[in-house]
Amino acid sequence: MPISQVWPSAHAFFKKAAASPAGVVDGSLHIELDGADAAPTPAATASQEKRSARHSIDMQRIRAKASGDALVERLLTAAFSAMADATENHASEWLPGGASVPT
Secondary structure (H helix, E strand, O other): OOHHHHHHHHHHHHHHHHHOHHHHHHOOOOOEEOOEEOOOOOOOOHHHHHHHHHHHHHHHHHHHHHOOOHHHHHHHHHHHHHHHHHHHHHHHHHOHHHOOOOO
């Protein structure tokens, strides 16, 4: 995917995540690249596969504890809002012709 498409996709994801932090917590919100969810990279070694399995279990625990937590949702909203603002601020440096990210 060309860089000119990555920045708008990232910006759109940050805006969606700020508006719907519960989607970040429950894992239903994903960044889309080329019109599809960005797929995870498969493990290349047995060790990576084991770590990936542990990570998956850890994320289930984290998501269960964070689900419905107002403080977590406020923090995620603040973080993703800041990332969206930073993307808007810096995207002109990376997009061809200095184009800005649509809001």
